[in-house]
Each structure stands twice: as C-alpha cells, then as structure tokens.
Amino acid sequence: MNDFQPYSYTDSVTADRPWLASLVGVQDTNTITLDLSKFTAGVHYVAATNPMLQSRNVMKSGIPLGKISASGLYAPYSGPTSEVQTVTVTGTPTGGTYTLTFSGQTTAGIPYNATAAQVKSALEALSNVNVGDVTTAGGPHPGTPVTVTFVGQYLGDDQTQMTASAAGLTGGTSPAVTVTTSTAGGTASASDGTETLAGFLVDAISFNPGSTKAAGALLWHGEVFADKCPTPFDPTDVASTAPGVNIHYR
Template sequence: MNDFQPYSYTDSVTADRPWLASLVGVQDTNTITLDLTKFSEGVHYTPGTLLQHRNVMKSGIPLGKITASGLYAPYAGPTSEVQTVTVTGTPTGGTYTLTFSGQTTAGIPYNATAAQVKTTLEALSNVNVGDVTVTGGPHPGTAMTVTFVGQYLGEDVGQMTASAAGLTGGTSPAVTVTTATAGGAASASDGTEKLAGFLVGSISFNPGSTKASGALLWHGEIFAAKLPIPFDPDDVAATQPGVNIHYR
C-alpha cells in the first residue's frame, strides 16, 4: 500500500487552533510532505484507538525542513539542559537538598520519586510549574534526570548543587549532580535546526505510514505559549528563507 496520504486543506483556519493569534498569512500556507518517522507518539501525535484507528498529528507543531530529502520534521531548536541527580551510599532515611541558581529546595526524601523531585524544584521562587521535567528514580537506587524546559527551554543553565547533610543510614551517603547535556547548542545539523513554520491543521494518518501531506504556516502571528509542545521564540537562532512569524 502506498504510504503517502494526500491531504486537502479545506477546514476552517480557526478550528481547534488556540495557538493561532491572527488569520493574517493563512492564505499563504504551503503544501508540504511530512517525514512521519521523525515524529513521536504522545509528543507530536495522538495514537489511534479501537474506534478511531488512525493517528492524529497535532496542529501547531514547529517544523523544520530536512535538507537531504526536502521533507518536513519537528523543528530541532537549541538543546535543553539535562542534569542527572544520583544518590549513593544507600541511605535509609533523612532528606537532601538541591540548589539552583542561588535558591535551595526544601528537604527531598531519601527515597523520593521523580514526581516528588519535580514538585520540590517547582516550589523554588525561580522555577515555575512546567519549567522542569523529571524522570527516573526512585532514589536511592536509581538516578533521576532533570530536564529544563519552560522559561529555561534551550538555555545553558547553571549546574545544580546538592547537600546530603540530612541523609541518614547507609555508608557515607552522598548526592551528586552532573550535566548530561548542556543547553543552548544546536540539536541538529540536517536542516531542521532552522524553523520553517508551523503545521496549520491536525492530520490523520495510518499507523506505519511514513509520509503525509499538510499545510505549513510560514507567515502570520501565533501564541507561542499555546503551541502543543514547548517552544521558546527567543531561542530561534535561524529560520528558513521567507519565514515571517510574529509571537505574542
């Protein structure tokens, strides 16, 4: 079966697009072909269900153009900072703290889950809800990965420090923080590091398909905070020729 699925852009430009701030430019959309192998389930599209078998790509996804193929894929802006928090010495009780940019957290339990670490970091005065994602854990057996997004998306932030003074039990318990990925550097070199525009409408496609057509918004005005995935206009260092997007 042909994996290319034709797309006709005929629906209302305002339907289900909370990120669209202005209709200016929507008449200038270009028909493009997406490389579906570059998009991630749950991030860029919603998987099909028993009643609706086709996957649904979200509208408003920032896109870049792959130089080699001419197909479009998710825009690969500057990398986000990723830091790893590791508890060693097998503590059996107590708490530890993390300090980020001069602000120190409340005590974090020795056996904290990723959700607890996230909530504790977001309680800092310089970290808003949604500024970090935390995976891994629980402590002390498994390290956790803290990714800085939100207002810190694509930025090179200072490495957190940790204090294990409140941990008890075990053998010389300690907490270390390392930088797994420094933020701010270009995350791709295949052309997608340049913003080409935004996917105008949601697209339905069959699981296993590798290509689909869509419409590209390259001229207009959007609400950056309402896009379906984190996006910081201040971090856009390069755009494809002709792109003229304004942000609110």
C-alpha cells in the same frame, strides 16, 4: 506508503488552532510534504486506536517544522536542546534529607527516598522556578537516579549545574548526593536542516498507520502563541529561520 488526504474534522477551523494569534483567515501558507517517520506517536500525533479497522493517526496542528536538507521533506523542528541534569544518591542512606541549589536558591529538605515527583515539587517551590519549569523522571532514591529537565522559561537554555548537600542524610555508608549534566542545554539537537524553523503545520491532518509521507500546509508568515503550540519551544531561542520566514510571537 504515501498518504496525501487532508484531515476532515467537525470542529470549526479556529477551534483547531489555539496557537494561532490571528484567527481570521490564513493566507501565507505553502503546501508541503511531511516525512512521517520523523514524528512520534503521543507527542506529535494521536495514534489510531485500532489499526486493524483502518483507523487513522491524527497529526496535531501548530507543530513547529523544519525542512530536511537531504530530502526536502518536513519534520519536527529540532531547536536548542533543553538541559538535563541527573541527581544521584549514593551510600544507601536509610533516612534524612538532602537539598539542591539552583541559581542561588536552595530547596527545602528532599527525602532520602524521594520520588521524581517529590524532586520536582521541591524545585518548583523555589522563587526562581515556576510550576512547569522542570520535568523529572526516574527514581525513587536512593536506588535510582532522578533526571531533571529544564523546560518552561528555561527551555532550550544552558543552565549552571545544580549543587547538592547531603548533610541531612543518615544511615548507610558515607551517603552522598551528586549532580551531573546529562545533556547540556542551548545547542541544536540536529544538523539535518530541521534545526532551522521553517514554520508551523496549519491544519490537523490524518494519515494511515504505515504511511511514510503526507501532505500538509505550512504557515510561514503570521503571529503565533508559542506557549499554545502542541510541542513546546521557546521563541527567544530560535536562532535561525528559513529565508523569507517572518514569524511573529506574542
């Protein structure tokens, strides 16, 4: 099923484009077709609340896009991958703390049974990590590893692997903490053409659940607030753009 009806909304045009630096007119756009199968509910669009009543999914404006080489359709830009490291506590400790060291800075003690949120807070307390520079998942320790994804100022960059000290852990049998790199940062996550930035989705659009394609407008020349786009990316990591694309960042 294809859906080529643009989304109509009651807010002003500018209100829908907080990512666009120049709010006076959008001239440099092309009509494109989106491959809806490549977009993710909750990330790129708000899913219909009741598909049985023919509610429509709403795609966010400002999504960075790439062009799929094989089909000529557009999909989310898949630029450099962010680093993911996994912190694992072994030896079933029953008390104490451990520390993580990132780029020469060492955290305060992290509880042996820390949640993902506690690991995040400990890292964000470092002088070289801002709030929002890491996301965490998994846990709690010691039974379940915690993954640390580097975003914010470290988005899309290769990172030196953190080190850990288990000296403060107690109980259990030879408790230890290891850090491994699950995903190395800095390499493109795709090779289908979407690793090249083509531009940004100008307007929010809506489409029927089950649709496979929808029309949109591509901003290929303009000035963009990268940190206000609905899906995060680091403009300094954009290694290549399509011929003729000239995106200015601010």
